[in-house]
Amino acid sequence: MFTTNTLVRVRYAETDQMGVVYHSNYFPYFESARAESIRELGMTYADMEKAGVIMPVVEVQCRYIRPARYDDLLTIKTILKELPLHHKIEFFHEVYNEQEVLLATGKIILYFMKATSMEKTVMPETLKQHLAPYFS
Amino acid sequence: MFTTNTLVRVRYAETDQMGVVYHSNYFPYFESARAESIRELGMTYADMEKAGVIMPVVEVQCRYIRPARYDDLLTIKTILKELPLHHKIEFFHEVYNEQEVLLATGKIILYFMKATSMEKTVMPETLKQHLAPYFS
Amino acid sequence: MFTTNTLVRVRYAETDQMGVVYHSNYFPYFESARAESIRELGMTYADMEKAGVIMPVVEVQCRYIRPARYDDLLTIKTILKELPLHHKIEFFHEVYNEQEVLLATGKIILYFMKATSMEKTVMPETLKQHLAPYFS
Amino acid sequence: MFTTNTLVRVRYAETDQMGVVYHSNYFPYFESARAESIRELGMTYADMEKAGVIMPVVEVQCRYIRPARYDDLLTIKTILKELPLHHKIEFFHEVYNEQEVLLATGKIILYFMKATSMEKTVMPETLKQHLAPYFS
Numbered sequence: 001m002f003t004t005n006t007l008v009r010v011r012y013a014e015t016d017q018m019g020v021v022y023h024s025n026y027f028p029y030f031e032s033a034r035a036e037s038i039r040e041l042g043m044t045y046a047d048m049e050k051a052g053v054i055m056p057v058v059e060v061q062c063r064y065i066r067p068a069r070y071d072d073l074l075t076i077k078t079i080l081k082e083l084p085l086h087h088k089i090e091f092f093h094e095v096y097n098e099q100e101v102l103l104a105t106g107k108i109i110l111y112f113m114k115a116t117s118m119e120k121t122v123m124p125e126t127l128k129q130h131l132a133p134y135f136s
Numbered sequence: 137m138f139t140t141n142t143l144v145r146v147r148y149a150e151t152d153q154m155g156v157v158y159h160s161n162y163f164p165y166f167e168s169a170r171a172e173s174i175r176e177l178g179m180t181y182a183d184m185e186k187a188g189v190i191m192p193v194v195e196v197q198c199r200y201i202r203p204a205r206y207d208d209l210l211t212i213k214t215i216l217k218e219l220p221l222h223h224k225i226e227f228f229h230e231v232y233n234e235q236e237v238l239l240a241t242g243k244i245i246l247y248f249m250k251a252t253s254m255e256k257t258v259m260p261e262t263l264k265q266h267l268a269p270y271f272s
Numbered sequence: 273m274f275t276t277n278t279l280v281r282v283r284y285a286e287t288d289q290m291g292v293v294y295h296s297n298y299f300p301y302f303e304s305a306r307a308e309s310i311r312e313l314g315m316t317y318a319d320m321e322k323a324g325v326i327m328p329v330v331e332v333q334c335r336y337i338r339p340a341r342y343d344d345l346l347t348i349k350t351i352l353k354e355l356p357l358h359h360k361i362e363f364f365h366e367v368y369n370e371q372e373v374l375l376a377t378g379k380i381i382l383y384f385m386k387a388t389s390m391e392k393t394v395m396p397e398t399l400k401q402h403l404a405p406y407f408s
Numbered sequence: 409m410f411t412t413n414t415l416v417r418v419r420y421a422e423t424d425q426m427g428v429v430y431h432s433n434y435f436p437y438f439e440s441a442r443a444e445s446i447r448e449l450g451m452t453y454a455d456m457e458k459a460g461v462i463m464p465v466v467e468v469q470c471r472y473i474r475p476a477r478y479d480d481l482l483t484i485k486t487i488l489k490e491l492p493l494h495h496k497i498e499f500f501h502e503v504y505n506e507q508e509v510l511l512a513t514g515k516i517i518l519y520f521m522k523a524t525s526m527e528k529t530v531m532p533e534t535l536k537q538h539l540a541p542y543f544s
Contacts, residue, residue, distance in 0.1 A: 012443075012453075013296060013436040015289040017342055022285050023193040024163035028421035035420075035479065045420075046479035057159040061197045070289055071443065071454035148307075148317075149300035149430050153423040153478055160421060164285035171284075171343065181284075182343035206425055207307065207318035295465040299432035329431040333469045 002080040002134040004040050006033040010072045020067035027060060030093045030106055033076035037091075041130040052115050053124055055089070059109040066103045073098050083128070083135045087112050087120035138216040138270040140176050142169040146208045156203035163196060166229045166242050169212035173227075177266040188251045189260055191225070195245040202239045209234050219264070219271045223247050223256035274352040274406040276312050278305040282344045292339035299332060302365045302378050305348035309363075313402040324387050325396055327361070331381040338375045345370050355400070355407040359384050359392035410488040410542040412448050414441040418480045428475035435468060438501045438514050441484035445499075449538040460523045461532055463497070467517040474511045481506050491536070491543040495519050495528035 008029045016022040035045050045055070068074055077094040084090070093106040112121045123131075144165045152158040171181050181191070204210055215228040229242040248257045259267075280301045288294040307317050317327070340346055351364040365378040384393045395403075416437045424430040443453050453463070476482055487500040501514040520529045531539075 009440065009443075011436050011440050012288055013294050013439060016284055017287040017289065017291045018190060018192060019289045020192070023196060024160040024285060027160035027163075028419050031421060032417065032419050035417075044479060049478075054154060056154060056156070056203075057200060059197075059199045060159060061195075063195045064193060067192075070457075071452060145304065145307075147300050147304050148424055149303060149432060151425040152420055153425065153427045155425045158421050164283050167285060168281065168283050171281075180343060185342075206321075207316060290462060290464060292464070295468060296432040296435035299435075326426060328426060328428070328475075329472060331469075331471050332431060333467075335467050336465060339464075 002037075002131055004033070004037040004078045006036040006076045006078065008032065008074045008076055010068055010070050010074065012070055015070045018067075020069055021072075023062070023064060026062055026064075026068075026095065026104055026106060027108075029074065029076050029095070030078075030091070030108055033078045033093060034091055034108070037078040037080075038127070041127065043127055043130060048124060048127065049115065051124065053121060054113050054115045055110040056113060057108060057110050058088075060106065061108075062104060062106040064104050066097075066101060068095065068097065068103050074103070075100075080131070080134075083131055084112075084123055087122060089123065138173075138267055140169070140173040140214050142172040142212045142214065144168065144210045144212055146204055146206055146210065148206055151206045154203075156205055159198070159200060162198055162200075162204075162231065162240055162242060163244075165210065165212050165231070166214075166227070166244055169214045169229060170227055170244070173214040173216075174263070177263065179263055179266060184260055184263065185251065187260065189257060190249050190251045191246040192249060193244060193246050194224075196242065197244075198240060198242040200240050202233075202237060204231065204233065204239050210239070211236075216267070216270075219267055220248075220259055223249070223258060225259065274309075274403055276305070276309040276350050278308040278348045278350065280304065280346045280348055282340055282342055282346060284342055287342045290339075292341055293344075295334070295336060298334055298336075298340075298367065298376055298378060299380075301346065301348050301367070302350075302363070302380055305350045305365060306363055306380070309350040309352075310399070313399065315399055315402060320396060320399065321387065323396065325393060326385050326387045327382040328385060329380060329382050330360075332378065333380075334376060334378040336376050338369075338373060340367065340369065340375050346375070352403070352406075355403055356384075356395055359394060361395065410445075410539055412441070412445040412486050414444040414484045414486065416440065416482045416484055418476055418478055418482060420478055423478045426475075428477055429480075431470070431472060434470055434472075434476075434503065434512055434514060435516075437482065437484050437503070438486075438499070438516055441486045441501060442499055442516070445486040445488075446535070449535070451535055451538060456532060456535065457523065459532065461529060462521050462523045463518040464521060465516060465518050466496075468514065469516075470512060470514040472512050474505075474509060476503065476505065476511050482511070488539070488542075491539055492520075492531055495521070495530060497531065
């Protein structure tokens with residue numbers, strides 16, 4: 001299992017008139033947490049994309065347990081439970097506030113695809129090598 | 137079953153550098169489609185909220201089948217399969233482009249809650265009366 | 273002078289915890305109003321971009337006079353006061369609510385640029401021909 | 409003069425199909441930079457709002473000089489040139505990338521207002537005391 005924690009400060013722009021973070025704004029939090037997660041492995045998603053592999057999102061889920069609020073310093077946990085064998089990768093996320101209360105959980109499924117041909121591909125070899133030690 | 141169709145034009149702001157609509161931007165489309173759906177029943181969500189009942193989103197799902205693109209005129213189908221008995225309501229959504237190709241499907245679960253006490257409540261009686269004919 | 277009016281319904285996602293439309297969300301309204309404005313001339317910005325001319329925004333201004341609120345049906349007025357001679361085009365916007373009260377005014381400056389070389393260019397000839405009658 | 413620097417990492421969600429940060433997404437960057445700026449003084453905007461003073465944005469300006477791109481680690485400079493005497497406060501912003509190239513400049517004017525009565529007010533005394541040393 002590979003797990004990372006990323007801090008995100010809630011912006012005013014992300015709240016709605018209910019006084020809480022609007023539900024769809026958790027997904028950019030998850031996205032930036034995944035990016036930081038890859039960065040901790042010594043790579044960047046940006047580089048991967050420049051090398052011709054893109055990762056479109058094909059499915060998302062999110063459960064909202066307690067509201068996140070303006071200026072909350074959230075911890076976004078990113079969990080990779082399995083090393084992907086094929087074109088599909090599944091990330092789990094958990095959102096905690098500063099009191100370590102669980103606010104939301106999410107699941108994001110992405111594909112590895114070649115940017116030029118838009119054909120499914122597999123995880124780039126270098127990323128796989130960085131991740132492998134966490135799954136043996 | 138109660139079903140409505142709402143047109144949404146994709147904004148440039150909603151695309152990302154993959155040249156497609158960013159995945160979280162479907163949720164505001166779904167939200168506006170639900171609002172239009174309630175409006176077609178002769179009410180508004182805004183009025184419901186002013187009357188003290190709010191509908192926080194407690195769970196979302198979305199599957200992305202084909203990308204939506206800038207300036208696409210999307211049809212967002214809103215489907216209510218069951219009249220809710222308790223505090224929970226479940227909406228299904230389908231997204232079609234102008235060629236009537238299915239681009240995405242979604243499911244949104246919301247609660248009826250009292251704005252002042254934040255206690256669970258049931259669907260306001262007037263909304264129920266407007267919906268009932270579609271489920272008999 | 274070339275002027276168009278575009279209707280935009282405020283989404284819940286666009287409000288903030290002050291109970292009003294968050295200030296930056298007026299710019300996507302302006303953007304979609306400009307797109308509709310070009311569409312009324314019988315063209316689309318999307319087509320222009322496919323033909324190799326992009327229009328990056330180089331300067332924006334907005335004054336907020338009265339707040340726009342959730343579910344407001346806004347009229348976004350788009351005003352082109354002068355036919356651009358060079359690579360620069362200046363749009364003015366006004367935002368009105370259903371009571372025809374002026375809520376905000378904006379100014380957006382964009383450049384015409386070649387997508388491939390990122391060199392400044394001028395307004396595509398076809399768009400100019402469609403606009404010319406309004407300025408003679 | 410009171411000046412602070414805040415780091416912001418560009419999210420994928422904030423890019424558009426031109427491959428750059430969409431123009432309106434600089435304003436939430438500015439907003440979070442102002443929030444961090446107040447935090448460095450030992451206060452928070454969130455607390456100020458809880459104490460009954462809100463700061464609606466009444467005017468914004470932004471000039472885009474060079475594009476910001478996905479995953480760029482931006483420095484948002486926040487500059488307060490004058491200590492506000494009345495209900496109005498003016499912030500200047502500058503955006504730099506990691507190569508210290510200036511990408512954009514902005515100006516945001518906000519009012520101090522009482523949340524309950526929506527009447528104009530002045531800067532809370534405690535904030536003024538924290539700021540005063542920078543202007544003497």
